[in-house]
Amino acid sequence: MALAVDHFRRTYEGASGAFTAVDDLSFTVGAGEIVGLIGPNGAGKTTTLRSIAGILRPTAGVVRIDDHDIVTDPLEAKRRLAFMPDEPHLFEYLTVAEHLRLVARLYAVDDFERRSTALVDELELNGKEGSLPGELSRGMRQKVVIACGLVRNATTLLFDEPLTGLDPIGIRRMRNTIVARARDGAAILLSSHLLHLVEEVCTRVIIMDRGRKVADGTFEELATRADLVQAGSNLEQIFLHVTGHGS
Amino acid sequence: MLSASLYIIVCSARNRIRVRLRRLREPRYLLGAIVGGAYLYFSFFARMRARRAGDVRRRSGASGPPVLALSALQTTGASLAGVALLAVSALAWVLPFDSGLLDFSPAEIQFLFPAPLTRRALLVHRMLRSQLGLLFGGVIMAIAVPSVSGYARLRAGIAMWVLLSIGKVYFTGVSLARARLASPDRRARRAAWLPVAVIAVDVVAVSRALFSVVLSRPIAGVQDLLTRVGAATSSGVAGILLWPFATIARPFFASGIAAYAGALVLACAVLAAIAAWVLQIDAAFEDAAAMAAERRGAAATSQRTAYRVRRGSVALALRGRPEGLFAWKAATQTLRVVDRAVIARLVAVVTALTVLSATFGRANGLATLVGTFALVATAFLVLMAPQVVRVDLRDDLRHLELLKTWPVQAPAVIRGELLWPAMMLTVASWATLMVAELLAGSTPIGRIGVVWRLSAGAAAAVLAPALVSAQLTIQNAAAVLFPAWVPLGSQRPRGLDAMGQRLIMLGATWLLLLLTVLPGAIVALIAWFGLRLVLGPAAVVPAAACCAAVVAVEVLLATEALGPAYDSLDATAIERTE
Numbered sequence: 001m002a003l004a005v006d007h008f009r010r011t012y013e014g015a016s017g018a019f020t021a022v023d024d025l026s027f028t029v030g031a032g033e034i035v036g037l038i039g040p041n042g043a044g045k046t047t048t049l050r051s052i053a054g055i056l057r058p059t060a061g062v063v064r065i066d067d068h069d070i071v072t073d074p075l076e077a078k079r080r081l082a083f084m085p086d087e088p089h090l091f092e093y094l095t096v097a098e099h100l101r102l103v104a105r106l107y108a109v110d111d112f113e114r115r116s117t118a119l120v121d122e123l124e125l126n127g128k129e130g131s132l133p134g135e136l137s138r139g140m141r142q143k144v145v146i147a148c149g150l151v152r153n154a155t156t157l158l159f160d161e162p163l164t165g166l167d168p169i170g171i172r173r174m175r176n177t178i179v180a181r182a183r184d185g186a187a188i189l190l191s192s193h194l195l196h197l198v199e200e201v202c203t204r205v206i207i208m209d210r211g212r213k214v215a216d217g218t219f220e221e222l223a224t225r226a227d228l229v230q231a232g233s234n235l236e237q238i239f240l241h242v243t244g245h246g247s
Numbered sequence: 248m249l250s251a252s253l254y255i256i257v258c259s260a261r262n263r264i265r266v267r268l269r270r271l272r273e274p275r276y277l278l279g280a281i282v283g284g285a286y287l288y289f290s291f292f293a294r295m296r297a298r299r300a301g302d303v304r305r306r307s308g309a310s311g312p313p314v315l316a317l318s319a320l321q322t323t324g325a326s327l328a329g330v331a332l333l334a335v336s337a338l339a340w341v342l343p344f345d346s347g348l349l350d351f352s353p354a355e356i357q358f359l360f361p362a363p364l365t366r367r368a369l370l371v372h373r374m375l376r377s378q379l380g381l382l383f384g385g386v387i388m389a390i391a392v393p394s395v396s397g398y399a400r401l402r403a404g405i406a407m408w409v410l411l412s413i414g415k416v417y418f419t420g421v422s423l424a425r426a427r428l429a430s431p432d433r434r435a436r437r438a439a440w441l442p443v444a445v446i447a448v449d450v451v452a453v454s455r456a457l458f459s460v461v462l463s464r465p466i467a468g469v470q471d472l473l474t475r476v477g478a479a480t481s482s483g484v485a486g487i488l489l490w491p492f493a494t495i496a497r498p499f500f501a502s503g504i505a506a507y508a509g510a511l512v513l514a515c516a517v518l519a520a521i522a523a524w525v526l527q528i529d530a531a532f533e534d535a536a537a538m539a540a541e542r543r544g545a546a547a548t549s550q551r552t553a554y555r556v557r558r559g560s561v562a563l564a565l566r567g568r569p570e571g572l573f574a575w576k577a578a579t580q581t582l583r584v585v586d587r588a589v590i591a592r593l594v595a596v597v598t599a600l601t602v603l604s605a606t607f608g609r610a611n612g613l614a615t616l617v618g619t620f621a622l623v624a625t626a627f628l629v630l631m632a633p634q635v636v637r638v639d640l641r642d643d644l645r646h647l648e649l650l651k652t653w654p655v656q657a658p659a660v661i662r663g664e665l666l667w668p669a670m671m672l673t674v675a676s677w678a679t680l681m682v683a684e685l686l687a688g689s690t691p692i693g694r695i696g697v698v699w700r701l702s703a704g705a706a707a708a709v710l711a712p713a714l715v716s717a718q719l720t721i722q723n724a725a726a727v728l729f730p731a732w733v734p735l736g737s738q739r740p741r742g743l744d745a746m747g748q749r750l751i752m753l754g755a756t757w758l759l760l761l762l763t764v765l766p767g768a769i770v771a772l773i774a775w776f777g778l779r780l781v782l783g784p785a786a787v788v789p790a791a792a793c794c795a796a797v798v799a800v801e802v803l804l805a806t807e808a809l810g811p812a813y814d815s816l817d818a819t820a821i822e823r824t825e
Contacts, residue, residue: 012819055651055818074814078654089649093554093580101563105572106653112565132554132583 001064002080002187003029003052003156008061010047021047022211025061029187031155034178036198037191038235039208040243045191046086048208049160052189053083065156079107082149086161086191088141090133096120096144097129100151107152119147122177124170139165146174150181157181159190163197175201199235209243252372260379267742275732276744283747287390323477324500329493330453330480335414336492337450339421340443348373348419367526374416374522381411402507406498409511413495413518420525438528449488456485491517554583569655573663574670577638581671594678601682604689618686621679628676629711633718634756636672639664640723641733648818657810661727665719665806673712680708702784706791713795713802717763720802721756727812767797 008025011018022044029035037045050056052063054070054077063070068077090099100119104112120126123143133141142165149157159178163171179201182188192198198205199219207215215222215238223233232238270276351359351373359369389404420442427439460479461472480489494517497510560582563575604614643650643664650660684704687693692700726733732748771794778786 050648050818053652055648057815057817075654075656078652081652083652085648089646091576091580091646091649093583094576095556098560098563098579101565102572102576105563105565105567106569106655108566130556132556134554 001028002031002033002066003189004062004064004067005048005052006062006064008048008051008063009059010044010051010056011059020059020211022051022208025208025211025213027206027213027216029156029189031185031187032182033204034182034188034190034202036202036205037189037208038193038195038198038205038239042210043208044211045208046160049083049085049158049189049191053081053158054078055083080155081158082152082154082156083158084146084149084160084162086164088133088138088145088165090141090144092133095130095132096125096136096147099144099148103148103151109152112151115151119151122173123147124173137165139167139170142166143170146177150177155186157186157188159188159192161192162190163192163194195235195239205235207239207242214242249371249375252375255372256376256379259376267744271744275748279744279747279751280742281747282750283743283745286747286750287743323473323481325493325497326477326481326486326489327473328496328499329489330457330476332492332495333446333449333453333489336417337446339418340425340446348377348415349422370419370526377415378412381415382408384408384411402501403499405511406514409498409514409518410495413514413521416518416521416525420521420528423525423528442524452488453480453485456480456483491520554580555586556583557586559587569659570663570666573660574666577664577667578671580642581638581667597678597682601685604686614686614689618683618690621683621686622690622692624679625676625683625707625711628672628679629707629714630718632672632675633668633715634722634753636668637722638668638671639719640726644726644730644733647816651816651818657813658806661720661723661806661809661813662803664723665716665802669712669716669719672715676711676715677708680704680711696784699784702787705785706787709788709791709795713767713798714760714764716802717798718756718760720805721759721763724805724809725752725755727809727816730816763798763801764794766801767794770794770797 005028006026008022009020010022011020025044025048027035037048039045047056051058052065052070054074057071063077065077065080068080070077091102094102097116100116101112103109104116109115120129123146125140125143125147128136128140133144136144142162146162157178162174162178166174175197178188178190182203190198190202204218205215205222206213215225217225219235222235222238230241232241271280348370351369355372359372364372385404385408388407389400424439424442427435428443430436430439456479457476460475479485481493494510494513498507498514501507501510560579561575563572600617604617607613640661653660655663683690684701687695687700687704695703732752771790774793775786775790778789782789
């Protein structure tokens with residue numbers, strides 16, 4: 001499996017005591033699969049993605065990227081992973097082109113110039129190569145983050161709300177990009193509140209609520225699950241039902 | 248708008264105090280507050296008490312020493328300070344000074360910008376809002392005044408408050424006007440150039456007056472210099488042109504209560520005039536000012552520093568060690584704040600000044616001044632700057648979420664983060680050291696023999712990178728081990744507890760530096776004993792090299808040892824300031 005999460009738990013220590021954001025979460029994402037990770041606010045989606053990306057350390061459990069443990073073998077795991085967070089995080093003093101070059105050096109990208117040019121075209125960043133992040137709109141910054149993630153050959157792609165800030169054309173292109181990467185064999189985990197996007201591009205969906213997985217399967221599997229038959233056939237109805245807002 | 252402004256100011260101040268009191272429940276803040284409080288007490292209040300007790304014992308008469316140490320300059324002090332203020336006012340047009348008055352907070356942008364308020368009202372709001380900080384500056388000044396009299400402290404504090412307010416408002420005006428110096432709008436351009444012309448006339452007239460008195464006959468000493476400069480700048484055309492600047496400074500030098508009150512009223516009048524000027528130019532540049540404020544405000548939400556892409560940026564090589572990548576990144580960051588042309592000009596000025604001092608300046612003390620300054624600058628660059636210059640992990644903790652996703656070994660990250668600031672400070676310290684060596688004959692170290700002086704200089708040059716790297720390692724180790732204690736980027740946490748934390752960090756840094764250098768110093772001592780008979784004074788150079796080598800090994804070992812701590816460093820451990 002490209003991505004395997006096994007009994008993952010993440011607890012935050014705060015002034016008012018410990019808080020478990022994610023508890024006993026297990027799932028896998030295979031090559032070519034697009035898995036949607038959905039849940040209400042505070043369900044633990046972003047914590048899960050950030051832990052898989054190596055930003056947060058799991059309190060318990062194991063996260064493996066292509067059989068490389070993110071805690072015990074972080075370099076190999078990170079080489080195979082690309083994380084596109086919801087909040088575009090860029091170095092405010094580096095230009096778009098310099099960000100791509102930085103990533104190319106970090107991940108020893110072969111054929112960087114060709115890949116970079118193609119990506120700039122694909123994400124409509126032409127003419128912005130010399131711009132600093134402060135000079136770009138939020139949507140453009142989001143595209144830069146995505147370009148940095150796609151400029152290398154990552155086997156596992158993590159998208160956290162990838163469409164935030166994009167215009168309708170950008171949304172359509174991004175959707176096509178995600179699908180194309182999966183077709184090329186990448187394992188994709190996509191977190192979004194846009195259920196129609198998840199329904200449209202994902203091959204499977206994981207629903208989280210209050211730090212726990214409450215549903216996992218293809219749309220057909222979920223729609224025919226005994227306890228969800230009453231919910232309805234579309235993802236929104238299933239989502240509302242399993243998160244206790246069905247009525 | 249005034250009532251809304253006051254409401255925001257009062258609520259912000261009240262909530263800030265609440266937050267600061269509440270955070271004292273955390274041990275690190277409590278410890279910081281205790282240390283900060285103790286520092287204030289022992290530095291100022293306890294010393295004041297001791298002085299008072301001493302005064303009582305001495306039973307000095309009514310005609311005792313003046314209340315303010317500066318009162319010796321009562322006659323010429325205001326004019327001299329006026330010259331300094333004129334210089335700062337002129338420099339404000341050349342250097343990228345910024346008052347920060349237009350740095351609207353994200354909340355202010357969110358609530359006040361769409362509100363039915365004029366630009367003028369927004370500016371007045373910012374002026375009012377800045378008063379608390381300026382008042383605090385005045386209070387610190389009042390505490391720091393070397394005087395036993397509470398009245399003198401109060402006077403100095405109020406005068407400082409007015410001075411800081413004037414500075415804040417003036418720099419804002421300069422920022423607004425500077426942006427319109429090349430405006431296509433003639434009216435706006437004229438309004439922007441007018442103050443430049445006024446300041447230029449002032450500078451020329453005062454400089455002429457100063458040169459004429461300085462060059463008229465040889466200077467007998469500092470007292471003579473001050474008297475002559477004071478006389479030249481308090482009379483004639485220079486005196487008239489310098490009047491607003493001297494007026495701002497006059498409250499600091501006024502002797503009696505009536506003179507002080509009068510001086511303060513006049514200083515406030517200057518403040519009112521400058522505020523009126525700013526409001527007027529703000530109206531003249533309405534659109535530009537609004538755009539600038541919005542741009543600044545928007546930038547403030549994500550970043551404080553203004554970066555600019557300049558020509559001739561060095562491209563990152565696509566292959567190489569990760570340390571090089573970090574050094575390139577930090578160098579790019581530095582060079583996007585500081586223009587290379589500015590650095591080139593600075594180097595040219597220092598070189599010219601050094602050559603001038605070495606060839607003509609020895610007779611009239613210029614060499615002494617420049618040489619001593621270079622010595623002090625070297626000491627600062629080696630011993631203090633590593634704590635101040637934060638183009639390393641202390642700044643990059645802001646980007647920890649990004650760095651943590653990179654496939655780079657933790658020790659390489661830490662070494663890479665140290666590389667650029669270490670190089671930058673070392674080169675700067677070598678430059679100032681070279682100037683100090685060239686002019687050493689005129690400085691206090693001129694009494695030392697030439698061979699010893701050159702040997703000591705070479706040894707200092709060898710030691711500088713080691714000392715700089717050691718301190719940077721200590722600072723970055725603190726960032727990795729105690730991230731919550733380290734302010735992120737250009738953040739400056741405020742409050743007694745934050746001051747205490749800084750003092751603890753300073754003390755710990757110095758202590759750790761001593762401990763780091765100690766093994767190297769012992770090896771250096773042994774080397775010196777072994778070589779001194781053969782090499783004489785020059786033996787300090789290989790001895791220093793031994794010390795530097797030991798420190799370099801320690802730094803390498805420390806970066807390796809910090810690896811696991813960096814790996815386990817959690818993004819949630821990083822604290823954003825209030």
